[in-house]
Amino acid sequence: MKKGKLIYEGKAKRVYETEDKDLFIQEFKDDATAFDATKRGTIRDKGIINNKISKILFDLLESKGIETHFVEQLDDRQMLIKRVEIIPLEVTMRNTVAGGMARLLNLKEGLVLSEPVLEYHYKDDSLHDPLINDYHALALGMATGEELEFIKKQSFKINDILKSFFEHKNLILVDFKLEFGRHKGKILLADEISPDTCRLWDKETQKKLDKDRFRRDLGGVEDAYQEVLKRMTA
Numbered sequence: 001m002k003k004g005k006l007i008y009e010g011k012a013k014r015v016y017e018t019e020d021k022d023l024f025i026q027e028f029k030d031d032a033t034a035f036d037a038t039k040r041g042t043i044r045d046k047g048i049i050n051n052k053i054s055k056i057l058f059d060l061l062e063s064k065g066i067e068t069h070f071v072e073q074l075d076d077r078q079m080l081i082k083r084v085e086i087i088p089l090e091v092t093m094r095n096t097v098a099g100g101m102a103r104l105l106n107l108k109e110g111l112v113l114s115e116p117v118l119e120y121h122y123k124d125d126s127l128h129d130p131l132i133n134d135y136h137a138l139a140l141g142m143a144t145g146e147e148l149e150f151i152k153k154q155s156f157k158i159n160d161i162l163k164s165f166f167e168h169k170n171l172i173l174v175d176f177k178l179e180f181g182r183h184k185g186k187i188l189l190a191d192e193i194s195p196d197t198c199r200l201w202d203k204e205t206q207k208k209l210d211k212d213r214f215r216r217d218l219g220g221v222e223d224a225y226q227e228v229l230k231r232m233t234a
């Protein structure tokens with residue numbers, strides 16, 4: 001598939017057109033940012049690892065009936081994806097309290113939630129991705145009621161699948177972020193699923209094996225990403 005024009009460059013990825021108007025190429029970079037891009041750095045080989053991890057997780061989800069934008073892996077850093085119109089909502093699913101939820105409600109990180117929590121954040125860095133609810137999303141025309149119902153149903157299903165997958169790899173899926181997009185009348189899971197977008201803790205030691213090592217300067221960032229991939233493919 002020939003790479004065409006660069007149509008989007010984000011913090012961790014680039015998206016290119018292809019000769020097929022319905023397909024894009026998503027390229028994973030080593031660049032890392034945190035705190036609305038006020039902290040910047042690179043994580044060696046992160047792009048290669050996140051491409052592989054996302055491929056494995058999209059395949060897993062597809063095998064369980066979740067439709068995603070993933071088509072195929074092209075090489076180390078690139079995957080072919082279906083073109084979608086991204087819905088400007090970041091869906092956060094939480095199983096254990098951490099990060100934003102710990103801050104918002106002054107809770108201790110590590111508190112296990114009695115049931116999963118779904119949050120919508122409006123995707124806008126200049127506003128720091130503010131927490132909103134489905135009434136905001138609906139009233140501001142970000143998505144229709146039917147779309148929101150579908151996104152909600154898919155997000156809980158995805159959480160069940162991923163949580164149990166990672167549990168078998170001795171990893172706790174603390175929380176993660178999803179993005180969805182419209183493609184030919186359907187809502188597909190889009191973006192990526194990787195240690196950039198998930199919090200993953202070792203089941204025995206609670207060691208953080210995700211982007212928090214970069215955000216919080218904990219060291220061993222590259223090793224943590226490699227460890228997640230190693231466990232996933234073991």
Ligand code: UDP
Nearest residue numbers: 092098099100101175176177196197198199
């Ligand atoms: N997350 C993400 N992109 C964002 C914000 C959050 O992928 O722009 C992920 C993050 O890695 C974590 C989950 O979403 O797994 C919940 O993040 P939270 O809302 O706690 O925000 P943070 O503490 O990172 O500010």
